[in-house]
Amino acid sequence: MYNMMQAPTNDAPHNSASSPGKTLDLCAFASTFEEWSAARAARQHDLPAHRAVYREVFFGAADPQNFRDCPNPIVRETHDGELVKFVQRTHDGLETESVIIPMGGGQRSWKTLCVSSQVGCARGCTFCETAQLGLLRNLSTAEIVGQVVAARRFLAADVRNVVFMGMGEPMDNFDNVVQAVRVLNDTVGLSIARGRITISTVGRTDGIRRLAALGWRRINLAVSLNAPNDEIRSQIMPINRTDNMAALRDAMLAFPGRRGAAIMVEYVLIPGVNDATEHARELAGYIRPVRCSVNIIPYNPRKDSPWPAPSEASVSEFMRVLQSEGIFCKRRVTKGRDLMAACGQLGNRELTRPKSRPIQISAPVSAAISSP
Numbered sequence: 001m002y003n004m005m006q007a008p009t010n011d012a013p014h015n016s017a018s019s020p021g022k023t024l025d026l027c028a029f030a031s032t033f034e035e036w037s038a039a040r041a042a043r044q045h046d047l048p049a050h051r052a053v054y055r056e057v058f059f060g061a062a063d064p065q066n067f068r069d070c071p072n073p074i075v076r077e078t079h080d081g082e083l084v085k086f087v088q089r090t091h092d093g094l095e096t097e098s099v100i101i102p103m104g105g106g107q108r109s110w111k112t113l114c115v116s117s118q119v120g121c122a123r124g125c126t127f128c129e130t131a132q133l134g135l136l137r138n139l140s141t142a143e144i145v146g147q148v149v150a151a152r153r154f155l156a157a158d159v160r161n162v163v164f165m166g167m168g169e170p171m172d173n174f175d176n177v178v179q180a181v182r183v184l185n186d187t188v189g190l191s192i193a194r195g196r197i198t199i200s201t202v203g204r205t206d207g208i209r210r211l212a213a214l215g216w217r218r219i220n221l222a223v224s225l226n227a228p229n230d231e232i233r234s235q236i237m238p239i240n241r242t243d244n245m246a247a248l249r250d251a252m253l254a255f256p257g258r259r260g261a262a263i264m265v266e267y268v269l270i271p272g273v274n275d276a277t278e279h280a281r282e283l284a285g286y287i288r289p290v291r292c293s294v295n296i297i298p299y300n301p302r303k304d305s306p307w308p309a310p311s312e313a314s315v316s317e318f319m320r321v322l323q324s325e326g327i328f329c330k331r332r333v334t335k336g337r338d339l340m341a342a343c344g345q346l347g348n349r350e351l352t353r354p355k356s357r358p359i360q361i362s363a364p365v366s367a368a369i370s371s372p
């Protein structure tokens with residue numbers, strides 16, 4: 001088991017890019033078993049042996065001296081009780097950040113892993129630390145799956161749920177995120193059910209429709225709303241200038257949720273921006289037609305933030321008004337704020353974009369989706 005008490009604190013990678021079997025391992029991180037074995041032209045009688053090799057990549061012994069199965073080695077980790085933020089170094093010198101969040105309690109405790117889909121983000125939300133980086137690049141499928149493997153295999157975390165709420169906008173890296181969900185879901189490998197996976201979006205409506213068009217009924221959608229009206233949302237979230245709140249609500253209404261499940265609407269409560277009583281009422285009016293639960297997230301100040309965290313009294317009052325309007329809402333428990341591991345706080349500003357690296361965002365997907 002990886003020794004967390006002797007976690008590395010320097011930036012030296014633990015594995016070598018020239019490790020034997022590297023190509024094979026990377027392929028397994030990026031492929032379902034069916035794809036992986038088909039690529040090897042495995043015949044029926046070969047499958048048990050292939051299955052054992054494939055599973056070894058995900059469940060083999062964790063040896064800190066030999067991280068060859070993990071495409072991005074862990075180079076830093078910080079702990080706040082059971083909450084762990086860990087950093088992996090990519091082959092091109094960038095970093096991914098992931099957060100292991102303790103859930104439940106006692107005998108019924110487990111972990112949720114918050115994964116990154118990009119290094120940095122192009123979306124420019126003003127309350128978010130990741131936005132300060134800009135977009136450095138999309139993560140590959142292997143790099144996304146590798147965060148889950150790192151948490152489970154090398155940090156011995158009982159990860160049962162995965163949320164795409166780390167660095168980046170998942171819909172801007174749609175194909176790699178969807179393939180990562182397929183790999184995570186594969187019962188030969190990690191076997192994390194789609195009902196335990198949540199994809200969070202800044203509100204890219206074509207991405208929501210494209211996700212719906214996959215026909216996956218058991219996938220959870222979270223939408224980062226954060227404002228009661230277009231005027232405020234456009235000020236703090238540039239996406240609103242192209243995908244306004246009316247369009248966003250139409251996309252949410254068209255999303256085919258499974259029975260008993262609801263879209264999670266995230267609302268970062270920022271003092272003096274979106275936390276007034278009239279904002280709560282306006283939000284209730286906007287969101288009422290959507291089958292959803294509202295997750296109130298007390299703002300976690302990013303570095304050099306112009307806003308403080310909200311007071312407990314203002315969080316309670318905002319929720320009271322929402323509830324009095326008949327809206328089901330929960331408060332997200334603030335964890336990891338001191339580690340800069342809380343919602344909206346991920347990102348190492350010391351990373352800079354190499355001048356020669358092109359920025360790639362998935363092309364608009366509207367042509368590939370069915371009409372609303």
Ligand code: SF4
Pocket residue numbers: 121122123124125128129130131166167168169202224344
């Ligand atoms: S809140 Fe999400 S979409 Fe907005 S800048 Fe941060 S990571 Fe990107």
